[in-house]
Amino acid sequence: MAAEQAAGIKPGKQIGKIGKPSNAAVGLRKKSKGARRRDLAFYLMLLPGVLILVINNYLPMIGVVIPFEDYRYNVNAGFFKSLFTSRFVGFQNFQFLFKSVDCITATVNTVAYNLVFIALDLIVPIALAICMSEMWNQKKANTYQTMMFLPYFISWSAVSYVAYAFLCNAGFIDKTVLPLLGMQNIDFYTKPGYWPAIIIFFHLWHYTGYNLIIYIAAISGISNEYYEAAALDGATKWQQIRYVTLPMLKTTAIILSLLAVGRIFNGDFDLFYNVPRNIPQIYSTTSIIDTFVYNELINLGDIGMSAAAGLYQATVGCVIVFLCNFVVRKADPDSALF
Amino acid sequence: MVNAINKKHLNVLAKSKNFEFNKVTARSNFTINLIFVLICILFLAPLILVVMVSFSSKESLDTYGYQFWPAAFDLKAYQYIFKYSYDLIHSYWNSIIVTSIGSITATSIIALYAYPLSRSNFQHRNGFAFFAFFTTIFGGGLVPWVFVYAQLLKINNSLLILIIPYLVNAWWIIIMRTFMKQSVPEDLVEAARIDGAGEFRIFFSVALPLCKAGLATIFLFCLVKFWNDYYLSLIFINDHHLYTIQYYLYSMLDNINYVLTSPNVPAEARRNLPSEGARMALAVIAVGPVVFSYPFFRKFFVKGIIVGAVKG
Numbered sequence: 345m346a347a348e349q350a351a352g353i354k355p356g357k358q359i360g361k362i363g364k365p366s367n368a369a370v371g372l373r374k375k376s377k378g379a380r381r382r383d384l385a386f387y388l389m390l391l392p393g394v395l396i397l398v399i400n401n402y403l404p405m406i407g408v409v410i411p412f413e414d415y416r417y418n419v420n421a422g423f424f425k426s427l428f429t430s431r432f433v434g435f436q437n438f439q440f441l442f443k444s445v446d447c448i449t450a451t452v453n454t455v456a457y458n459l460v461f462i463a464l465d466l467i468v469p470i471a472l473a474i475c476m477s478e479m480w481n482q483k484k485a486n487t488y489q490t491m492m493f494l495p496y497f498i499s500w501s502a503v504s505y506v507a508y509a510f511l512c513n514a515g516f517i518d519k520t521v522l523p524l525l526g527m528q529n530i531d532f533y534t535k536p537g538y539w540p541a542i543i544i545f546f547h548l549w550h551y552t553g554y555n556l557i558i559y560i561a562a563i564s565g566i567s568n569e570y571y572e573a574a575a576l577d578g579a580t581k582w583q584q585i586r587y588v589t590l591p592m593l594k595t596t597a598i599i600l601s602l603l604a605v606g607r608i609f610n611g612d613f614d615l616f617y618n619v620p621r622n623i624p625q626i627y628s629t630t631s632i633i634d635t636f637v638y639n640e641l642i643n644l645g646d647i648g649m650s651a652a653a654g655l656y657q658a659t660v661g662c663v664i665v666f667l668c669n670f671v672v673r674k675a676d677p678d679s680a681l682f
Numbered sequence: 683m684v685n686a687i688n689k690k691h692l693n694v695l696a697k698s699k700n701f702e703f704n705k706v707t708a709r710s711n712f713t714i715n716l717i718f719v720l721i722c723i724l725f726l727a728p729l730i731l732v733v734m735v736s737f738s739s740k741e742s743l744d745t746y747g748y749q750f751w752p753a754a755f756d757l758k759a760y761q762y763i764f765k766y767s768y769d770l771i772h773s774y775w776n777s778i779i780v781t782s783i784g785s786i787t788a789t790s791i792i793a794l795y796a797y798p799l800s801r802s803n804f805q806h807r808n809g810f811a812f813f814a815f816f817t818t819i820f821g822g823g824l825v826p827w828v829f830v831y832a833q834l835l836k837i838n839n840s841l842l843i844l845i846i847p848y849l850v851n852a853w854w855i856i857i858m859r860t861f862m863k864q865s866v867p868e869d870l871v872e873a874a875r876i877d878g879a880g881e882f883r884i885f886f887s888v889a890l891p892l893c894k895a896g897l898a899t900i901f902l903f904c905l906v907k908f909w910n911d912y913y914l915s916l917i918f919i920n921d922h923h924l925y926t927i928q929y930y931l932y933s934m935l936d937n938i939n940y941v942l943t944s945p946n947v948p949a950e951a952r953r954n955l956p957s958e959g960a961r962m963a964l965a966v967i968a969v970g971p972v973v974f975s976y977p978f979f980r981k982f983f984v985k986g987i988i989v990g991a992v993k994g
């Protein structure tokens with residue numbers, strides 16, 4: 345009954361919107377039979393996806409109670425029974441978590457690296473995209489872009505090898521570059537000081553080609569007339585970039601950066617796990633919340649601590665996304681995510 | 683003679699009017715090209731080094747380390763891994779199975795989910811879009827996620843676990859929906875409906891043939907994602923026989939002496955083991971299919987990324 349009422353209201357709304365009352369009226373009359381069959385077909389199409397989303401994303405959300413208890417899995421009782429019969433311990437796991445130096449290090453690293461990534465992912469691809477758009481030979485530009493996009497497709501376990509080939513004791517840097525410069529060998533995998541630079545390099549190496557595509561598409565969407573008008577008025581190339589290109593890229597840049605700000609609490613597990621190869625000596629500069637959660641669970645088996653860190657990350661991350669969206673909605677409602 | 687010079691002069695003028703108006707100077711153009719050549723070298727060098735090391739002889743690696751131009755080339759690393767590594771072939775096979783089944787299933791599920799969302803006369807489309815989108819905002823975290831698969835469904839240590847978690851992806855659904863909105867005109871759907879076609883008939887006979895490019899894009903996204911994945915294996919797989927190529931690769935670097943201790947490697951092979959080169963050869967073999975097919979699928983990825991970015 346309620347559904348039919350809702351269905352009745354919807355075409356009514358469309359009358360005002362589209363301005364085709366006759367069509368909507370036809371839809372209204374047919375709704376009861378044809379529309380219900382159609383909706384059933386739609387629900388059937390959605391079913392497999394909904395099922396996977398429930399298993400993969402919504403069922404684990406019940407698990408937010410795990411950090412508040414001393415979770416013990418009882419094989420005979422099964423998952424749900426274990427979940428609801430484990431001893432409740434309140435905020436004990438969180439107390440341990442926030443006292444642990446490792447967690448604080450991981451949090452600081454996650455946010456600091458992400459801030460650097462946000463800035464670099466803004467500056468580097470935009471600068472490169474502008475350069476590319478000004479090249480005489482656009483075929484060449486396309487070739488460069490193709491080459492720069494390739495690292496995006498190298499699997500992370502292979503990237504680990506790539507880093508290793510440069511940084512290990514027999515690697516290119518220790519055996520070829522440093523002797524040329526007359527310097528001593530560096531044991532990269534035990535010296536945390538070098539890792540921020542290495543991590544940032546591999547981040548740019550992997551993602552620049554991807555971001556470049558977005559900005560090149562945005563630039564090629566700018567009408568040539570703006571540039572011609574500016575040039576006729578005597579604007580130099582720099583002035584054209586400053587007063588035409590950059591303002592036109594603003595929306596894209598803001599949206600991409602906001603998405604990144606919303607994920608500031610989510611580290612790039614693939615990068616931070618594979619490139620430093622999860623070596624404990626260099627955790628001080630390579631540990632992020634994601635690798636911390638993983639190590640606590642898989643390597644140390646501390647379910648409470650790992651679950652607490654995971655929930656802490658998810659909650660703060662979610663709050664930041666909503667905050668971001670709230671701010672955008674205030675400033676520019678069209679750019680808001682939801 | 684004079685005529686010819688005049689003509690040439692005119693040509694240059696005409697060219698500058700038509701083609702070189704408002705272009706950067708030749709010097710700037712040269713500088714930009716130079717910068718990009720250097721960047722491309724910087725970007726490709728790491729990959730070239732890995733390939734070169736895989737072709738280096740063991741002696742040259744021991745003496746000079748990893749070099750872009752090794753002192754002596756040989757193919758021992760490849761001969762070795764193809765001769766002795768039963769594990770390699772098995773893990774390659776696992777990767778092929780997971781990638782093909784996973785990509786086909788995932789593309790189907792995503793297309794089925796995206797189609798109702800693209801239809802303006804489906805009144806709950808925003809609700810279902812949010813149902814998918816919400817998963818990118820909040821999640822239960824690693825621990826409950828692992829427990830749902832390992833303790834509730836109990837499918838860890840099976841090939842299923844390498845497929846199911848990646849079957850749905852909110853971003854890809856949004857991209858697919860945009861593709862469908864762009865390439866399936868509402869009028870055509872309406873016409874098919876008036877001709878008596880049911881929704882499934884419309885989906886298969888009208889919508890799908892019209893958005894082949896979208897399907898290809900999502901399918902290629904899936905192929906690369908499944909082929910390159912090591913993460914699910916890292917968390918859920920202990921059984922040797924279920925290793926995928928990427929996880930096999932990971933485990934080789936993770937444990938330097940892996941080959942030396944693996945029961946599948948005969949003692950005779952262990953003695954003359956070109957281990958450093960063999961590992962790099964493994965990396966080449968693992969990323970080879972993606973790199974070689976890259977020129978063919980690049981344009982689909984570019985299209986998909988642009989569609990995704992436009993939607994935000």
